[in-house]
Amino acid sequence: MYHNLNNGKVPRIQLREHHVQDLYRQLHFLKKHFTLLPLREWFEVRNSTRSPVAAITFDDGLVNNLLALPVLESLNVPATYFVCTPSLRGESVLWPDALDVACHLAGDFVDLLGTRFERRGGIHMNDTGIRPAHFIKHLTPEERWRLIDGLSNGTRPWTLPPWNQHFPVMDAAGVRALAASSLVEIGSHGIAHQNLAHLVDEEVLHELRASKSLLESWTGSLVLSYAFADGSYNERTALLARDCGYRYLCAVVPQPYAVPDGIELTGRYGFYRDRHWTGQLHAFFRYIAPSA
Ligand SMILES: [Zn+2]
Structure with missing residues (x-):
């Protein structure tokens, strides 16, 4: 899981802000050791394959996420972008x-x-x-x-x-530019980066439905994946997401309950820049194989 990208033209002020050259080096390494699959394919094979598979995701949908596109294309790496749609609230920044x-x-x-x-x-x-x-x-x-x-x-x-x-979220043109790549899937990250587990049903449904509908109108494709902002979810919100037509859900830390029928849900490992890459890799391998 990645977030913001930076090309060195402005200072980096966040832990989740990677230099695009670091992204290239990291994806190059991951591609050598994993089969990097589109998220949907990863969900389909994750429990049945013995070979190392992984999927790359970018959260939040900021304009700087477009910097990843040439990297993905040069390495032929698929990725899912979970995009927020704050324009539905008249905002452009999360x-x-x-x-x-x-x-x-x-x-x-x-x-x-x-x-x-x-x-x-x-x-x-x-x-x-x-x-x-x-x-x-x-x-x-x-x-x-x-x-x-x-x-x-x-x-x-x-x-x-x-x-x-600073850190504006992509508008329709940005999302369409991403979606035009055969390597990219667009998923929803809600409207305004709200923690869904803290919202009442009506508000959760609005976040789920309105963002899905806007992204689908922008891309002309079904949006079937949703990433919970801050990984905040519970059984209620997972069920509501399924009822809104989402089939693939991403969290950060999976919660201990049975996943509702008809959906797939996973936790994710986030790469941040405050730790050395080698240390992060050790943590990542512990994350995917805790008993190894
Ligand atoms: Zn987020």
């Missing part, structure tokens, strides 16, 4: 990215609702190691944006584009 940019602008420490977050190793954390994005996860969308707006006002000058132009 709140976790807006928060990271706002914190970056705010300097060495920020105060969120009376809790102090200090920058350590380039990342803001409170005294128990919690990052701001986790801290404000349970606020309403309106409360979150108010807080982020407050953080981003009156901060030090910055040479990058205004905070709310």
Whole structure:
């Protein structure tokens, strides 16, 4: 699982932001050791094959994800992009990215609702190691944006584009450019990166249905895969996803319950740039073969 990509023209300010050259090296390595399959094919064979298989996914659908396309094509690696559709709310930026940019602008420490977050190793954390994005996860969308707006006002000058132009999510043209590649499948990541397990049924159904319908209208193809934002799901939301027509669900850490009939669900391993690649590979191999 990957998120943001960066081509070196702007500073990297997130742990989930990979340089595109690192992506090339990592996919090149993975391709040597795994058969990299489209996600749907991976689901079909994962329990029946003895050969090492894997599927590559990108979450969030930011414009910078387009940087991966030449890499995928040069290595002939298939991938699924889980795209958020914040335009359905009149927004173009996801709140976790807006928060990271706002914190970056705010300097060495920020105060969120009376809790102090200090920058350590380039990342803001409170005294128990919690990052701001986790801290404000349970606020309403309106409360979150108010807080982020407050953080981003009156901060030090910055040479990058205004905070709310950084990390924009792809529009129809971007998604169509991806979907035009035979290596790419488009899946949904919801509308506004909400934790579905915390929403009532009506809100969950809106996230599932409206994002699916918009992405299908953009691409002309059925959207059958869904990745839960922040890996947040439960049996209720998995059932609702199935009822909305999703067949392949992706989480981060699988929860201990029986997967509803008619759908496939998996956890995923995320690659981040705060750890050396070798260390991440060790962790990845432990993840896919815990008893080895
Ligand atoms: Zn996400």
